[in-house]
Amino acid sequence: MKIVIPVDENNRDTSVCISFGRTPYFWMHDTETKEDTFLVNEAAESRGGAGIKAAQTIVDHKIDVLLTPRCGENAAEVLKAGDTKIYKTTQETARENIDAYLSGKLSELHEIHAGFHGHGEN
């Protein structure tokens, strides 16, 4: 199974990024191979729809589970269509959250925010 988490830095001690769509990196963890990959989030620089683009990348990488502090409605729609489950992070560091998820301590994210579409842009 593949897990992904938005992170501030591309190392294993990184904190979780508060934004999903505009996070600088994604940490991908494969629970079978124990392989860790850090992916640059190209959606971060988008003028708009960053959540949609980031979610597209997640689905393209065939990720099963996303761990995130929050998620906007458009991104959630893409992830849902792609069968990626969303769980809410509770810890500060990414590693603690991955461990928490693996030991069944995280629950699914249900509060999907309406997004920040066009704010400061339109």
Added chain:
Amino acid sequence: MKIAVLSGKGGTGKTLVSVNLAAAATQSIYIDCDVEEPNGHLFFKPIEIVEEEITIKMPVVDHKLCDGCRKCVDFCKFNALAYIKDQLIVFEEVCHSCGGCMLLCPQQALTEQEKVIGCVRSGTSENTVVHTGILNTGEATGIPIIKRLLEDPKEGSTLQTFIDCPPGSACIVMESIKDADYCVLVAEPTLFGVHNLNMVYELVRIFNKPFGVVLNKCLEGENPAEIFCLEKGIKILGKIPYNQELGKINSNAEIAVRVDERYKSLFGTLLETVMKEVAYETASHSKW
């Protein structure tokens, strides 16, 4: 002659100033670009209303034709398209109707469909032609409505035209002042008012527009907005007192110029000052 009236926040008196300036003119056009909550028409109560629907073009997918090449997904700068599980998804509220995806699609799987986002209502109120832009609730942007409102009006550009802008300094305001000959900034006498005045002050300078300030809700004593103007060397066009009577006229949705001689004279003088400034600015700062 287009005069845009703007301010950094709502409630400073943009509508008060633009409605009364339009009413004080011999013959004028009033355009309400505050499409999210237009209220100038409440004062003018225009008659003989003609309504025009405003539509935008949305891409619609024919899933049978789409072969999943993703050219449209990669092209869209606004990320309004996603391709998930062999299906293209369009996010209408993110789409800016540029039409690029439809041009690009090698399979011609994307076609455009008109979507109504609001309307423009036009009517007359005594000496003023009133155009009101109305954006439907839930729509992402009123810019297409503002573009339509500000297309050269058939009444001719020789008439004095007053543009009541949306509050703030975002794209929707930029669209409203883009073709204005002069900008009137309305300011409140508070520190918060100065902060908001500074926002629109920076905006009109970026746009290289000639401008002046109307100090609204003026009280006895120090006026931070006035101090700001003096420090920056900004032309003060006029002052409107903070007074209960004017408040009452306004909350009864009456036009001060039409019901009270004092305000007729106050806004008449303000109009003259603005027109003098416009004439001076167009003569001395002409691009040609």
